[in-house]
Amino acid sequence: MTLTPQASGIELRVGYGGAVYPAEEIARGAAYELFSADEAPGFEWSPRPGPALPWRKFVHVTEVGAVHGAAEPAEEPEAPLLVPLHRDRGWAYVHQLSQQPGAAGDPTLTAVRASAVVRRGTRMVKVLSAQQLAGYMRGWLPHGYCYREHDVAHLRTPGALAVLRGDGGGGGDDVAYVLRWRAADPVDYDVPAGAAHRGLLAMPPRDRLGPPVLGTGFVPSNAQLIPEFLTRDCADLPMPANATLIAYTAEGVEVVLYSYQAEQRGWLRMVGPQWRHLLTAVPGLSPDQEYLPTGDTPRSTQLVGGYAGTDYEAVADLPGGFRVLAMTRAARYPVESVARRLRYARWRDVPCLVLREEAGWLRLRLCRPNPDAVVGTGSQCQERGVYETWAPGAEVTDDQVVDVPYAL
Known part of the structure; x- marks a missing residue:
């Protein structure tokens, strides 16, 4: 949970906008929550009851100046997003480019996007709806569009996190859910830009969920410059040990709901009674259940x-x-x-991943969705950029199991 500086006993102060504010560190220094006794530009009234410093603002580390009183980092920080300095080409220019599909090959934009890298152990996040949260608790695996926690650590409320949702939902909920895990290897992630991903740019609105894919490698947003990632070929990734399911409240409080126990193949409840109301919107879940096994779920x-x-x-x-x-x-x-x-196959000459097999039918996910492939296979959009369908096993060709090696 996020505490005020007085409650935490931490004397951390951060420079921002020409002033210095008491602050709390977020995500190991990727962002800060600033506090002020008086109203300041961009600050909002804190919804927490009776704070000594009633105004607050969440800011990314790239927005602040000097940081005073910070502890030594316990691990290597993530590589920041780097924007080349130029008199006529600052943040606003790069942001404008990031929102234009036709600018995908611009050298400046390409250089900025290349500075955001995933390494082994990078914390990744995926924003979920209540229905998606229920799916992950029953055995879904990380897949589709996701983000480095470092790049989105300043988005701490359901309204702010709505820009990252891929299910087509809005930001009017009282709670936002997030899956957080550590990347096992950079080879598992792709940048959704370039020729290989142009099919999604042409997808008509009736055949997609969530915001459009721009093809620049950045999230569609009028205020944020956030690099996005896609699991390679839209594939599921094995759930790593100690992945967590998290809730963010309207007050900006982070609550860890469940932690993944790899040996037991299930989720162990971490949340106390005072936060179990955050789970009331999750279908098919009892907030009082201590442990949720997923071992019977077929794994792709x-x-x-x-x-x-x-x-x-x-x-x-x-x-x-x-x-x-x-x-x-x-x-x-x-x-x-x-x-x-993992298992690959082709159906109607469309490359797919095989998710599971039931009574002679295969559940397929398109590796490179495009309008023709979606129509030709009758695929349905499950979430932003993810399309699945059923196919008769007898019609599938090139069915093979492939190993993607990691360098140790």
Whole structure:
């Protein structure tokens, strides 16, 4: 939870807009919550009852000046988004380019987008609706459009996070849900820009959910410059150990709801009784349930690790590394090699991922959606950029299991 400086005992002060404010660090210094006793430009009245400093503002680290009283970072910070300085080409110019699909190949925009990188252990986030949260608690895996936590740490309320939703919902909810996990390897992520992703740019509004895909690698927004990522080929990623499901309240409070326990294949409840009302909108979920297993859900992908010449199911336990997935601690060996295993196929000459198989039918997800492929396969949009359909197994060709190796 976010506390006022007086309650936390931290004497952190941050320069912003020519003044210095008491502040609280967010996401290990990726953003700050500034506090003020008096109204200041851009500050809002704090909804928390009885604060000593009643005005507050969430700001990204790139917006602040000097930071006084910050502790040494416990881990290497993420690479910031870098904008080349130029008298005529500042932030406003780059932001304008980022919102124009025709500017996807602009050298300045390309250089800015290339500065946002995913490394092993980068914290990634995906904003969810209540229905999507229920899906992940029943066994869905990370997939589709997502973001580095570092780039969006200043978005702390449901209204602010609405710009990142991919289900077509708005920002009028009292609570926003987020899945947060650590990236296992950069090879799992793609920048949604360039020729390979042009099909989504041509998708008519009737065939999509959420905001349009611009093809510049940035989120459609009139106020934010946020780089977006897409899981490669829209594939599911294995759920790493200690991934979390989080709620953000209208007051800007972060509440960790559940933590993923890899060995038990389920979500362990972390939230106390005072926050369980945040789960009332989630369909099919009892807020009093301590543990939610997902082990019976068919999995479209898994990590495979090599140890002593034998392949085992593995788990990403970052930042520590990869190990054998085992219930007993003595058997959790660090693996000597690791790869993500998934299944590809083609149907009606469209490349797809095979998600699961039921009674001779295959559930497919399009790797590179475009209007012709969507119409030809009868695919339905599940969320922004993600299209799925059912196909008779007998009609599918090039069905194969592929291992995507990670460098150790």
